[in-house]
Amino acid sequence: MYKILRKERLAPGINLFEIEAPRVAKHAKPGQFVIVRLHEKGERIPLTIADVDISKGSVTIVVQEVGKTTHELGTYNEGDYILDFLGPLGKPSHIDKFGTVVMVGGGVGVAEIYPVAKAMKEAGNYVISILGFRTRDLVFWEEKLREVSDEVIVTTNDGSYGMKGFTTHALQKLIDEGRKIDLVHAVGPVVMMKAVAELTKPYGIKTVASLNPIMVDGTGMCGACRVTVGGEIKFACVDGPEFDAHLVDWDELMKRLTYYRDLELISFEKWKR
Numbered sequence: 339m340y341k342i343l344r345k346e347r348l349a350p351g352i353n354l355f356e357i358e359a360p361r362v363a364k365h366a367k368p369g370q371f372v373i374v375r376l377h378e379k380g381e382r383i384p385l386t387i388a389d390v391d392i393s394k395g396s397v398t399i400v401v402q403e404v405g406k407t408t409h410e411l412g413t414y415n416e417g418d419y420i421l422d423f424l425g426p427l428g429k430p431s432h433i434d435k436f437g438t439v440v441m442v443g444g445g446v447g448v449a450e451i452y453p454v455a456k457a458m459k460e461a462g463n464y465v466i467s468i469l470g471f472r473t474r475d476l477v478f479w480e481e482k483l484r485e486v487s488d489e490v491i492v493t494t495n496d497g498s499y500g501m502k503g504f505t506t507h508a509l510q511k512l513i514d515e516g517r518k519i520d521l522v523h524a525v526g527p528v529v530m531m532k533a534v535a536e537l538t539k540p541y542g543i544k545t546v547a548s549l550n551p552i553m554v555d556g557t558g559m560c561g562a563c564r565v566t567v568g569g570e571i572k573f574a575c576v577d578g579p580e581f582d583a584h585l586v587d588w589d590e591l592m593k594r595l596t597y598y599r600d601l602e603l604i605s606f607e608k609w610k611r
């Protein structure tokens with residue numbers, strides 16, 4: 339059992355949980371994730387390791403409430419326990435001295451880019467972080483990203499805070515200004531990651547995206563997380579979750595993410611009752 343040491347509401351529908359999991363904390367690397375099961379009847383859901391504190395033996399996850407399990411987790415509080423907290427899983431991000439790295443985070447993806455941005459900065463890169471939110475009320479971790487970035491650009495779709503528009507508008511502006519960009523690393527909604535990939539491809543800017551297909555076991559056994567990259571079938575849980583964004587079959591990923599939507603809605607409605 340894994341104890342919740344701290345819970346914080348970061349924004350409407352987005353919760354931070356600091357979980358006591360010393361062995362996961364000790365071995366976790368940027369870009370890796372855990373599979374969480376709340377209780378014996380719970381489903382397994384993958385969540386990115388957003389931060390670790392090795393001295394406390396804790397792992398931080400940031401969770402957006404989208405369906406049954408993420409809402410149910412939202413009802414958990416400090417002192418409650420989670421049954422399973424399996425990890426670290428997946429291949430760690432490729433951290434190197436690339437030069438200028440642009441980190442693009444959309445929504446809850448902002449929490450997911452934090453450990454990678456931190457490691458990229460420590461590796462000697464010039465780090466520009468673009469943080470995209472729908473509106474001002476949903477902005478979180480701007481200061482935390484500033485601590486590990488040389489520049490931070492916040493965008494909101496409605497212009498209520500920072501630059502008006504999408505993360506791709508901020509990225510396009512950097513390109514138009516002639517800024518040298520050696521790597522783009524994107525995490526967020528699939529539509530955003532696809533748009534980032536389409537934007538950088540003609541400029542030949544190496545782009546990595548962290549894919550979020552449906553996962554079940556997280557260890558390469560079930561095939562649920564199958565994605566097509568460069569015409570080859572990959573399992574995101576063991577071969578990824580990060581891949582060359584220019585090679586991903588984005589339309590297939592989007593289609594596969596909606597396969598169980600009816601069942602997910604039924605399950606959520608049942609749980610609400």
Ligand code: FAD
Nearest residue numbers: 383384385386401402405406407408550551552553595602
């Ligand atoms: P449901 O109603 O079951 O599903 C809502 C939507 O979420 C579905 O339509 C589907 O697109 C997706 N989904 C459903 N089940 C799964 C599943 N088992 N695996 C993946 N996607 C699923 N979300 C965060 O808020 N924070 C994170 O740090 C985070 N990290 C992730 C890391 C990885 C490697 C992956 C693959 C996904 C990550 N997600 C993260 C997404 C998160 O796993 C889903 O939002 C969650 O599983 C939804 O479960 P639900 O029961 O609340 O919603």
Ligand code: FES
Nearest residue numbers: 554556560561575
């Ligand atoms: Fe089962 Fe990846 S989640 S193979």
